[in-house]
């Protein structure tokens with residue numbers, strides 16, 4: 001993207017020049033119509049951050065675009081204009097955190113949610129979530145999804161961010177200070193999601209012991225004991241402080257480091273075939289645990305959507 005490229009004619013009857021922080025950008029009126037606010041301001045030119053130039057009044061016999069002045073960050077404003085002009089080649093495949101925040105602000109200021117809707121979801125939100133982001137950046141993505149009104153985006157981003165924190169959202173200063181237009185109640189909603197995920201994580205970690213505990217023979221007890229030792233060694237034994245301080249993602253990461261242990265009943269001592277533990281010969285504790293942990297996210301109670309933040313109760317995420 002070359003900000004210094006001199007304007008060329010796009011539409012002989014509908015061109016406008018926008019001077020953004022001293023940089024001339026040629027735009028078409030038809031593209032600006034995707035942003036009602038920008039179109040209106042270009043038409044009347046009486047906003048303090050966007051005003052018509054006075055020295056370059058058009059001659060009656062010649063089409064000379066009248067410059068419009070905006071005070072925006074050039075890179076973001078050009079990105080915004082490229083979206084409005086469907087100029088796909090000039091747009092980045094992903095955005096950084098600062099760009100999300102700035103673009104979110106432009107979405108509000110220029111009322112261009114519709115213009116950015118598809119692009120925001122398809123080109124930026126989904127690819128960005130696949131990268132290893134900091135929680136602060138995911139929070140910025142949440143604001144971006146909220147500002148664009150991306151229903152699926154809100155669900156995807158909220159599901160991601162509840163996995164990334166062990167502390168409540170209501171005590172997270174960064175979130176409290178960067179709510180943007182999102183209602184404060186979002187913090188309570190995310191705490192509720194986090195609480196559900198925490199409970200389900202404990203159930204997942206305990207499911208190996210509850211599965212094997214029906215067998216009280218020496219083999220089963222030794223197997224359970226070794227599993228508990230592994231959890232403790234990795235800091236993911238429920239009821240411990242080390243576990244409470246971990247995020248869901250950290251718990252999954254530690255669970256992946258547990259060595260696999262396949263159950264065999266060599267020390268059963270309860271007449272072999274008559275013991276309950278026979279049913280579990282070949283049980284793979286790590287595989288079982290990782291499957292149970294993955295299922296923790298398979299519930300609507302660990303995500304929120306735009307309706308959750310509305311005035312009426314959301315049926316899907318109560």
Ligand SMILES: [Zn+2]
Nearest residue numbers: 217268275277
């Ligand atoms: Zn047994």
Ligand SMILES: [Zn+2]
Nearest residue numbers: 305308314317
């Ligand atoms: Zn909802």
